[in-house]
Amino acid sequence: MKFDSREWLELVEKDFESAWLRSGDILTERSLNERYPLYQYDYGQEHPVFKTIQELRKAYLSLGFKEVINPIIVEDIHVKKQFGKEALAVLDRCFYLATLPKPNVGISAEKVRDIEKILGRKLEKDEIEELRMVFHSYKKGKIDGDDLSFEIAKALKIDDAKAVKIIELFPEFKELKPIPTSLTLRSHMTTGWFITLSNVADKMPLPIKLFSIDRCFRREQGESAVRLYSYFSASCVLVDEDVSVEDGKAIATALLRHFGFEKFKFRLDEKRSKYYIPGTQTEVFAFHPKLVGSNTKYKDGWVEIATFGIYSPTALCHYGIDYPVLNLGLGVERLAMILYGYTDVRKMVYMQDVVLSDLDIAKAIRIKEVPQTSVGFKVANAVIRTAEKHANEKSPCEFLAFEGELYGKDFRVYVFEVEENTKLCGPAYANEIVVYKNSVYGIPRNEKFKEYFENGIPTGIRYIDSFAYYIGKKVEEMVARGEGGVLRVRVVESPSDVNVTIQENVIRYIASKGGKIDIRGPMFVNVKVEL
Known part of the structure; x- marks a missing residue:
């Protein structure tokens, strides 16, 4: 008002x-x-994804899980450790990070004359040396790119606009091309769990119950009604001397009951990820009455919501983790689409479809x-x-x-x-x-x-x-x-x-x-x- x-x-x-x-x-x-x-x-209005995240946080906390943040940017060596021979297929879906190199900028006599034209005066020897030192410091990483024009302006006692024109004289900056690194954006929350557990699994009292709800990134062929380049994974781990598939069923049931689901089905996942022990990777299906008769593939009311499994000892040993680890994860967007009646994840996440209530x-x-x-x-x-x-x-x-x-x-x-x-x-x-x-x-x-x-x-x-x-x-x-x-x-x-x-x-x-x-x-x- x-x-x-x-x-x-x-x-x-x-x-x-x-x-x-x-x-x-x-x-x-x-x-x-x-x-x-x-x-x-x-009152304001919550986004359906973050509203679902908040409810998932409440559910995990009520089950005794501790919230953590797993690494998002990881070396590709971790994917190779965890996935073994499947690593290349997984890395094909990862976004690799690249950086711009620091150019080696030289100041020739011709460049000095060009700079003098911009300034409308002659450059003193000490000013030329000051400018060389600025470019050298930039090359060594002592000056960040967003501070370069400021440092040039300070060295030559000019305004930023003229400093930007001076930078434009050097083609080295225009011709920069990204150089790929071995760093990737996390495509599975599992990649982060191995790193986190390697630091805490031998120090925390058992059972260890941790959860994390955060972004993952996957290089899809393109965004569609069911897939995005970036999505939220709600994932948890249970570390104990003895864990079983039954523990996974119990966690999934308790977690999803928080959202009103009452009927569940469990079946072995045919995908069989290498970081899970064979025969433990399980899909979780839940019944939702709103889906019955809907114009979706879930018109019988049953929808796959989560997956869990027990990590392979082979993958765990690469990180010095001595105890069995059960992992369960679900896509937040999929759960939110079910709860709030969306059929296109893009419209829900990016607000491409405005939905107003009568209020x-x-x-x-x-x-x-x-x-x-x-x-x-x-x-x-x-x-x-x-x-x-x-x-x-x-x-x-x-x-x-x-x-x-x-x-x-x-x-x-x-x-x-x-x-x-x-x-x-x-x-x-x-x-x-x-x-x-x-x-x-x-x-x-x-x-x-x-x-x-x-x-x-x-x-x-x-x-x-x-x-x-x-x-x-x-x-x-x-x-x-x-x-x-x-x-x-x-x-x-x-x-x-x-x-x-x-x-x-x-x-x-x-x-x-x-x-x-x-x-x-x-x-x-x-x-x-x-x-």
Whole structure:
């Protein structure tokens, strides 16, 4: 909600009661917040991946696991140790890191003349030597690349812009090409577990229970609906004198029950990674009722969520780990897609598909114009009360709604209807704006629309409410000009007819989802202002 403290202080000086006013085109006075509690609070929204991570952290911690951070950047020798003959196939999926070499920059007499043209003066011998020392320090790694222009500027007592032009004189910088290293981005959390356990497995009391939820990187052929270059792995290890497949089943069951899963299946994984003991690599399937009948390959309700196995003693011995180690891991994104109903991981992770709840849409609905004085609010509330009390009075009729003084002028406000054989207010005057299934409706609270109010999001804004606040604002303006007049609304055909606005972005969202905005109806309310 917008709030300008300077405007608020000015209002306090003018009228103490108006201190409750807020600036902007939103609901403003304290009584409005009481009438429309929807606008009192505005909470942020978690990303489904990080919300799932947080729940996984809670689950692991509740099971007695200690959280750790495993190395992300690792030498490729670790992949070779862990995967043996399969290492080359695994490394083919890894991202290797490369670095830019430090060029050996020489300053020839020609380059000195070019620099002098940029500076507009001759270079002194000591300045040339200072410049050589800067380039030498850069070559030796004593100066970082992002500090090079600053150091040149300091050595020659010039501004950074000229220093950058000097750097552009040397083709050595433009022709730099990355040189690959033996460092890789971790493609499996297992790579990090072997390194971590090599440091702690012989020092911590058994059983050792550790977990880590962090990024892994895999060089896929391309990103797709089910694969990304970077993903989160939620992985744990259990180190003890004796571990078994049954321990893996118990951990998987306890972990996934935290997310409401109750039925599980376990079967041997046909992939058989070399770092697991043969016959221990197991896939974990869980039943989720939301998947039953879905347009996915999991329409029977069963989905693979996790994998576990016991590390091979051959791989463990390379790291001096003497105890058996059970490892379980799952992809966070896959679990989040199941929990939140996504079928394309790109749309979930990168927010390519905006999903608004009915509450999100309701928050974008505002009363457009509101009074700026406490008297204006009193007028609005008086019009509302008069309409509620006399709505069904037969016409012609007229009722005094408010009598008072503003800006030193006395005035009266009437609600009236001159046409015969009708009523003071049309049948839609009390229609309320409610959001239901990505659509916005202006409807009466009756049995016909009970479902809309019970399962949708009522805004609490009735046609008469928003129109009355418009009346309050216009009365202020009319009294200030010293003139009376008539204000009316007949047949409502759009939100603006009853002083309601909906954010343009949300209107486009509603249209994109096939929803509609149906704020219509015969309101027929007339208001007269007399000075």
